Amino acid sequence: MNEPVKSIKKIAVMTSGGDAPGMNPFIRAVVRTAYANNITVLGVERGYEGLIQGKFRELRIREVGGILQRGGTILQTARCTEFREAGSQREALRHINNAEIDALVVAGGDGSLTGALKLAQKGVPVIGVPASIDNDIYGTDMCIGVDTALNTIVDAIDKLRDTASSHNRAFLVETMGRTSGYLAVQAGIITGAELVLIPEHKTPPREVAQAIEEAYRRGKTHAIVVVAEGYKPPTTELGAMIDAMDIGFTTRVTILGHVQRGGKPTAFDRMLATRFGVKAVQFLLEGKSAVMTALSGREIIPLPMEEVINHKKVIANDYIEMASMLAR
Numbered sequence: 001m002n003e004p005v006k007s008i009k010k011i012a013v014m015t016s017g018g019d020a021p022g023m024n025p026f027i028r029a030v031v032r033t034a035y036a037n038n039i040t041v042l043g044v045e046r047g048y049e050g051l052i053q054g055k056f057r058e059l060r061i062r063e064v065g066g067i068l069q070r071g072g073t074i075l076q077t078a079r080c081t082e083f084r085e086a087g088s089q090r091e092a093l094r095h096i097n098n099a100e101i102d103a104l105v106v107a108g109g110d111g112s113l114t115g116a117l118k119l120a121q122k123g124v125p126v127i128g129v130p131a132s133i134d135n136d137i138y139g140t141d142m143c144i145g146v147d148t149a150l151n152t153i154v155d156a157i158d159k160l161r162d163t164a165s166s167h168n169r170a171f172l173v174e175t176m177g178r179t180s181g182y183l184a185v186q187a188g189i190i191t192g193a194e195l196v197l198i199p200e201h202k203t204p205p206r207e208v209a210q211a212i213e214e215a216y217r218r219g220k221t222h223a224i225v226v227v228a229e230g231y232k233p234p235t236t237e238l239g240a241m242i243d244a245m246d247i248g249f250t251t252r253v254t255i256l257g258h259v260q261r262g263g264k265p266t267a268f269d270r271m272l273a274t275r276f277g278v279k280a281v282q283f284l285l286e287g288k289s290a291v292m293t294a295l296s297g298r299e300i301i302p303l304p305m306e307e308v309i310n311h312k313k314v315i316a317n318d319y320i321e322m323a324s325m326l327a328r
């Protein structure tokens, strides 16, 4: 994992996959840490798409001023299926060599880290940084963007509860997370949801209806069910099924969607992204490659990217049990 330290004069930084609030503070931290170490930084535009096309621009100290508080990513990002092909990866390597880039820092989700490892295996020193609102990346307690997304979800559910209880309604609220139920479970606990539905656990629609009906019988004025987007059947279908049953409440469905990915990063995300950005450059200076900056407790450690992408992150059972025990 540790290569003999070759002098690093120029690095490139990129954001890839789904954007995550905190990507901008991350870019700022990389640029400023690099400059403190006399390293020039190029920004790659639109993730792997820009790498294949050689779309680089120099990021100086001032260019990353005033972005700390902004959501999204100033470098933009993309889903680029082309990069999965060896030919495109060779094309990216050609641009990396032509631009005399000594090393790369890539922030993104599982897919982006898989792409980053491919480059590392071809000899480019690469550091991965976990950034995905889904928090589905193995080996790190938190990814950039998770805390901001959770705060957005909590804010939305608090508002939905106001209208739900004014009308005696049950709300199914869909959260993002692709195949992970992490956001749904966390949000369910801290908004006091009656039920959380996640892809990792099968809960048949009949049981969902029963839980809502029980809430009604206990005298609740509303019922909130948080549904992770990966749960089957899809939320709108489930909503129609539940609404057709006699459960006391009428039912409404709210799909929070991409609003969860936007907004200014929270204090937690700004600090996490900043620490990851600083560490990524320091790891390169220590000669490390093919590792991800991982939050382990309070520390940031280098974790081999191979280990990261070959394992699936699971939601701690404690949280799942807590969600169900507290929903009374």
Ligand code: ADP
Binding pocket: 016, 017, 018, 048, 078, 079, 080, 081, 082, 083, 084, 085, 108, 109, 110, 111, 112, 113, 114, 115, 116, 118, 132
């Ligand atoms: P995320 O990084 O948020 O998980 P994606 O799964 O869309 O998002 O991955 C982002 C990008 O990473 C893809 O568009 C693609 O360019 C690259 N990528 C994903 N999987 C691979 C792979 N197996 N090999 C090479 N590149 C990949």
Ligand code: F6P
Binding pocket: 018, 079, 109, 132, 133, 134, 176, 177, 178, 229, 261
């Ligand atoms: O990985 C982040 C994420 O927002 C997932 O939660 C969601 O399934 C997916 O990206 C949506 O992707 P897109 O923005 O390409 O529609």
